[in-house]
Amino acid sequence: MALLENIKHLLLPKFLKRFDRKLILNNPVAWSARAHLVSWFGLLSTCFLALLFLIIPNDPRHDSTVYLPIFFIAILSVVGIIFYLIYLLRFNVFKRFGAYTRASMLSSFLLIFTCLGFIISQPFIPSIVESYRANRAFSSEELVKDTDRMNFLISELLYDSLIVDFSRDTVLLSNAKVFKYCDENGFKVENFYNDTINICTQSYLLNQISEHDSVLSLRNQTYVLLDAPDYEFLNCDKARRYISKSKLSRLERYYNVHRSFNKDSLSNWSSEFKKLKVKYASNEVYYNTGWEYAHTSLGSSYLDILGVRSIEEGLDNISFRKFFWYDDTPEILFRVWFYISLGLSLLLFIFRHSTTKIFFISLLVAVLLLMLSGLFVAFLGLEEIGILNLMLFYIATFCVLSSKTFKSLKKSRLTGVSLNIFAASIGFVPIIIVFLYYAHLREKYRNTNFQIDYDYTYFAFNLQWAEVVGIILLLIMIPTFLYSCYRKWYALPDE
């Protein structure tokens, strides 16, 4: 610890030492949360890691090499959290019966959450830097342009081996009632197929015509849907989506390749392709079983001649890095970050407002309750609704038991444990309610066999709102109910 203290003093600038001094003299709640120190060392760590991963060679065309460093940084973050916890144990305004207002309790929680969030965010840095480097190395416009060009060049260089015939699909328009059946989840599905020929409704046919390259009416109610062979061997759809540039259609590519073919240009095209290959090819190629079937317009062996597989691998790696922080990934990672930070903050919050003994008893009770509930659920055969109701019942019970603190004359283990578990779970009540609502909807649908307005996107939207409401509820409960309960309970005399 002495060594750490020395390192701390070495790394602390004068202004921060002055600020630290100011805080201890004026704001013990903020000082004891150590947010200023965590922020500073977090910033140093962020800068160091960012610089390190900017310097370390990292070719965006090759497989990512950040997983191992992320693992080690995650371990260091855990160590950092442990040290932070030790520091937090040192000074506690609440347990010293100091001037601790409702706002103090709320700000204390928020500061702890911020600090833990800062520490927990460290393992994300290598990935962020890697993404930044990939974006710096390859712009989306460049990727789209080069990919389109490479598709053209591959087609021209392997022109003799290209499949030229359109594929065809015959459909029969039917006025008869289309056969329907229920799938395993109970949803009704229209089936347009029989063994030999596709049978479809008019609306389906119109939809198919819009999606196919051409259509031929053979005789009344019989149609042939035609598709040009696809000369797209490489794609970078993510980059295209982000620059909002539509690509040529299958048919346009087809005509473009055939109309542009010129034997005299082959040598130029070949050298141009080689340059692009050097630019994009990865040196690590993994063979997957889907490769042989991926490009039906040209055999995989032909593509291997040009080394397309390595280019595809390189493009995949670049796209993966470039767009790692887009789409659903940030939301998932945000949730991971948020809930780890929240969970640890709640544990710390409870620890700082409860006695050590009751804190650990609470953990034990929570684990035991989980195990017993598991057995209970298994024996009674409870399903989703039953489990969710059980959770709400537990939270309500702990709430009632916690409020008994107000009338207690002695520090009771039961009220202490209830208060701790209630504090840990109150923020999740809206989420449980949303799950319960949708479980009821599904149950209703299953029982009545009617289609109801069940939309997963809408569910995700409601879930997000429930998460936000849960946090707001927690932030409201901390300075109100939890403050009053903890203040009363902690000051009560022992039995």
Place this chain on the structure above:
Amino acid sequence: MLNKSSEIRSFLDHGDDSLAMRRLLDYSLEINQVDLLREAISISRVFHQSPKNIDLKSLADALLEKLNKVAPPLEVNSVPLLNVKAVSKKYSGGNFSLTPISLEINTSDVLGVVGENGNGKTTLLRCLAGQLAIDSGSIDYARIPNADLFTIKNHVAFIPQRIPKWHGLLKDNLHFSASLAGIHGDRNELMVDFMLERLNLSPYSHLTWDKISSGYRTRFEIARVLLFKPGLLILDEPLANLDINAQQTILTDLRFLAKSAYHPLGIILSSQQLHEVEKVADTVMFIEQGKCLFRTGDSNVDSSVSVIELETSIDRASLVASLALTDVQVQFNGGFYTLSSTVLGAQELIHLVFSKGIEVTYFRDITNSTKRYFN
């Protein structure tokens, strides 16, 4: 206030420099002028760093002149602090019980609680500090009526016999404690410096808990608690880890602090050091088997019996033989002889011992001391 000034000068004249310095600091704090308090602190610093190279008398005189020019602080009026009525406590898992005890504490009062080990001193103190639930009776914290328990615990400071470990630098802990009490900014720095000098802790303030002795830990804990400005200070065996000089210093300091015009407080302390406690306490309670057996000032004290304790080089048989044919009862507790008489007064008893030619190495009149109740 001239008395205080004269008192300090008297200490200086008789070479009691350390005591004079402490009282000078107290006086400066009571006057409550920041610049004068700073000056007192700086004199104290120099005094503690090189006591032989400082002309303390002239520096103190100069400061006293300035202090005497400032309007003196108001006299301390003793106001009720704690009113305890018939408090009892029985542990669920044991045979021990505290039978109803009543007491009152005012500001500036020092109450000593004495008794043998395991007789309920700590239980009583913990009940008074709100740490243990009482079975019956009432505890009224008169200065903070209708306050919740959290506020009461803010008002009452309890120093247990085994002081929990401090983390971090000792000085940071003191600043933190002062800050908790609402002492912010420069005032915080000043009060911490004052407390460090007042309890002579400055040389250790940059250290950590593990690097100081248990005696200094007690003193730092007292400093921390005093910075928290409690109305009532309860100390459980504070002298246990202190050497004899430190015991005297701490006890007199506690008495001075209790009667300070700056922040008068009530003090309850338990101890085995009967004579030391009796010297500073306004009231002493003797507890045996959870019962208050004796309290100084109570009318039920049997003052008809004079008691002295003594040590002698002669054996017990010779002592008894020497005192035969007198009214004197002789008891031996393994360390001292206790001589009691219903006829002779304490002084006459002592005179008798000497007149019999008994070689005495130590004696003390314990007629009005709780010591007489220790067997």
